[in-house]
Amino acid sequence: MDPLTHAVTGATIGQSLTHKPLSRGLLLWLALVGMAPDLDYVLLFISDVAYLKFHRGITHSLLMLPLWCWLFHWLTPNRLSRQLRHLSPIIALVLLSHIILDLTTSFGTMIWSPLSGQRLSWDLLFIIDPLFTACLLLPLLLGLKLKRFRHHCALVGLALGTLYIGLAAVQHQQAIELARTEQPDALEHAALPLPFSPFHWRLIAVQPESIQHAAIDLRPECMDLSSMFPVNLIRRLGAQVDTTGDLHWHSLIRLINKQPIPEQSALAFYLWFARFPVLLDKEPDYVEYGDLRFGAGVPGSRAPFRLRISRRGVHSQAWLIWSDQRITPLPLN
Structure with a gap:
């Protein structure tokens, strides 16, 4: 999910677990904790391939959750931690909510990292869902205005968000x-x-x-x-x-691997990442593939995360295409 939704969820969970109105400073801190697993966005400064390989990996792992819980409890300023007697369980729930919300999308989350690189997804919510965000955000904003009812507003937000996911689950099955x-x-x-x-x-x-x-x-x-x-x-x-x-x-x-290929090749990487890889374009000098999860194959769309393999004479090259302005070369073999 998007950072705003994670932030709002973190603050809402914190306030829902105590009748005492939390200070805006503590709500802000819990919002930051809610976004914290997405610190792996720094992988973009290494390479686009590193980002796709490790995003939603170790920072989103259930196995690593106790470590991250301890770390953020230790980082919490004393003036904020004194407001709650049981801060560690709340931080754990906020971090867990981030993992669960990411599981509801189709991108894939490696919850067993580093033991497994398997990406799990429940395919319930689009990665940015303004209606779901509004279910949590509007009651939270109302609670900030009505301090006496801040706890009740948080409960209403969680109830609305849960009902929305439940509705999505029913529609998904249908x-x-x-x-x-x-x-x-x-x-x-x-x-x-x-x-x-x-x-x-x-x-x-x-x-x-x-x-x-x-x-x-x-x-x-x-x-x-x-x-x-x-x-x-x-x-x-x-x-x-x-x-x-x-x-x-x-x-x-459908893009299918019918022959053994090197693990470090562009095709092996793309087959690992793409869940529904398909052929988008085939020209004499290149072929281009996309993933249906990200809108590939939809008329008029330029889906992100495409793989282009160019063959010109004896020279071949592969690229990961995020957009027409963002293209990353990949090793072909």
Whole structure:
């Protein structure tokens, strides 16, 4: 999730666990603790590849959680720690909330790092979800104005956030069942959250040589949230969806490794990182792949985290493409 959501969640959890109104200084500190696991963004200063390899790794690990809890308890200023008798468990819950919220997205979180590099994801929320953030933020802001009711406002925020995730989980299961009904012979089915609504999903059906995908709106007819966000922004992020009765499936060639490749090669790295890798473009001098998790294959979109392999004569080169202005060379072999 985005840093703002993690910060608001950290402050909300802290205030919900005590009837005593916490000072704004302590709420700010808990908000910073809520964002702290994303300190691994510093990996971007090393390289883009290092970031993708290790982001949401050791700082998001359940195995390392006791260490991070001790560290942030030790770093807490005395004037703040005196406000709470049981600060360590609260810090632990705030850090745990960060891990759980990241698990609800599709990026993947290595909760067993450093023992395992497996990325787990629940595919419930888009990585930036203004509606979910509002469920937590608005009660928190109200609590800052109404000091006597700060604890109750925090409880309301947690309740709203939990209900929102519950709604997303129900819609997610419904989307997967629809994918199974529409594509019964697929090897794997998935439903990825789309922006701005818990009712918008990208259905995935993995076939032996291809990946089928479709965008669905499961929203009841009485609800319309589209007017809350700019139409151009929604289209740019790929949230062009069909209704259940008018579902259009699109097919993309699946990137499959059929031969042994060096572990350090660009292709091996991309196959490890990409969950639904597909062929986006094939020209005489290059091929380009993308990951459906990040909008690859959506008409008109320029998805991040693409892999381009160029072949010109005897010379070959691979690049990791974040955007047209941000391209990182990778070792091909």
